[in-house]
Amino acid sequence: MSFPWAAHYAPKHPVMRWMDERLPLPRLVYHAVGAGYPVPRNLNYFWNFGALAGAALLIQIVTGVILAMHYAASTSVAFDSTEHIMRDVNAGWLLRYAHANGASMFFIVVYLHIFRGLYYGSYKAPREMVWLLGVVIFLLMMATAFMGYVLPWGQMSFWGAQVITGFFSAIPLIGGPIHTWLLGGFAPDDATLNRFFSLHYLLPFIIAAVIILHIWALHIPGSNNPTGVDVKGPQDTVPFHPYYTAKDGFGLGLFLILFSLLLFFAPNALGHPDNYIPANPLSTPAHIVPEWYFLPFYAILKSFTGNFLGIDAKLWGVMAMFGAILLLFFLPWIDRSPIRSANYRPIYQKLFWLLVLDVLALGYLGQAEVTPTVVLLSQLCAGYYFTHFLILIPLISRIETPLPLPNSITEAVLGPPAAVAAASTAA
Structure with a gap:
């Protein structure tokens, strides 16, 4: 932690003190997302997207694990098992739509998170590693989403796998073997579906692990802020809890409202109708899109x-x-x-x-x-x-x-010290 003024954690309850001495999870939580983690006092709602991305990943993992209990990774029954989930499993339609639309919400949040980083320069020193790990997360998300799109084994799933994996064959010398290895053969088939299902199940947990590294790397220099000015002392910060847990809670509420509207009123708005047609290797869709x-x-x-x-x-x-x-x-x-x-x-x-x-x-x-x-x-x-x-x-x-920078975060929030003193005197 690079903030020497951060509060030291000392549990008061005997049970918490006993646990903290043997397994310091309470201390870890306190210094990671609690009152022991000071953050710039001027963060706006664009800093909600990290927490929202974590919530979206949690939704994907929970719904994905349950869906995997009912899915069969075989080309002969994959489409039917997906329909079985939708029609026969209790709340199966809700789980599948939540998983499919949860992926879209996850990407919306991450794209906004990336553009916020671009606007406020969150990739600049000393936060290069935070940015690089974020790009790794983005790549893992894209791989996970592509493999998941193949699993329903509809027309767009099959031809999407055919087209996207076919791009690798353009690479000289090694492209052909990579293409064959990805598919497990020379065309999308049982081997393709099995390995895509296995990797689609595994990768969200790898994403979660990289997110832990991402947060760890963030806690070393601390959060960036809208001014881009470095924190200069305790006057520039507030504890993460309760100030930003409340702010993240408000953002999470809006996120869940938008997610619910999409889930219950337009669950197929972001999908493709051709994916409700069973995969047919002999019939190419008129317009293949990812x-x-x-x-x-x-x-x-x-x-x-x-x-x-x-x-x-x-x-x-x-x-x-x-x-x-x-x-x-x-x-x-x-x-x-x-x-x-x-x-x-x-x-x-x-x-x-x-x-x-x-x-x-x-x-x-x-x-x-x-x-x-x-x-x-x-x-x-x-x-x-x-x-x-x-x-x-x-x-x-x-x-x-560039335009003149404020001398500190406090000055950017409250104004120059002379103006603050004058206002205090007038009050």
């Missing part, structure tokens, strides 16, 4: 339509798709500006909102039918995405003139 949270990267993949420098268009698309995510790993070293918060970076702030619009446009283009106009727009948006990170960010880091 789940909505993959669409921006899918649009980047589709934007490459011709060979270039002797490299096949498919390989360019695969490299660009994975490169769009891997770029985030290097962001702490791409952006060399010493100022964290976009509130004090006028040029960066405008570019940030352009990036948001660009990603939203890529998401729309990812699900649009392929036409010359859609391809052209996808190429322009993909081009801006890479330009933003590889050219614009390093450039403005050097030329941008």
Whole structure:
């Protein structure tokens, strides 16, 4: 802990004192999320998304474990077992819809969490490891979600597995063996379903383990804040509990309301109707699309339509798709500006909102039918995405003139000391 003024935990109840001496879980909780963990006093509701992501993961694990008790990972019965869950298992429809829509809510929260980090510079020193572990969590989420989408074994599940795993075959030399290893054969079949089911069940627990590392890494430098100014003393902080547990509780309430509205009133709004048709290897869907949270990267993949420098268009698309995510790993070293918060970076702030619009446009283009106009727009948006990170960010880091920073978090909240003293005297 880098806050020497953090309160020392001393249990008062004899039972808690006995436990703390032998297994210091009470002390761990106290210093991790309790009154013993001081946080900046100016955190806004954008700092709720970490707690909401944890709640979404818990929903996924609980519903997923119960669904696994009724699911059969065999191509001959997988679709029927999914329908059995929906029709015959007590509250099975609720569990499946909660799991499917919980994945969407999880991604919504994580995307907002990522963009909050981009806006407030939470990837900058000394929080590089927090950011890197967050990107690892994002990659694990994408792998888990893809494998889960295959399990119902509907038309979109089968052809999604066929198309997405087929991208690996574009990699020279090792692509073919990787493709065969992923599928367990030369086409999606029983082996594919079994290994995807096993990994889909396992990966959420790995995500939970990486989240523990993520939180651990966060507790070393402490939380960033909207000003990006470092904490300078106890006057800049408040205890996490009860101030931010109450704030997170309010955010969790709103999250559950939105989740319930989606779950009970529009459970299939974010799904694809073709996935209610049993998988048929002999009938290709008219329009194959992944789940909505993959669409921006899918649009980047589709934007490459011709060979270039002797490299096949498919390989360019695969490299660009994975490169769009891997770029985030290097962001702490791409952006060399010493100022964290976009509130004090006028040029960066405008570019940030352009990036948001660009990603939203890529998401729309990812699900649009392929036409010359859609391809052209996808190429322009993909081009801006890479330009933003590889050219614009390093450039403005050097030329941008930031706005004046407050001297401390307390000054940003209460105003300059002279103004505070004058207000106190007047009161």
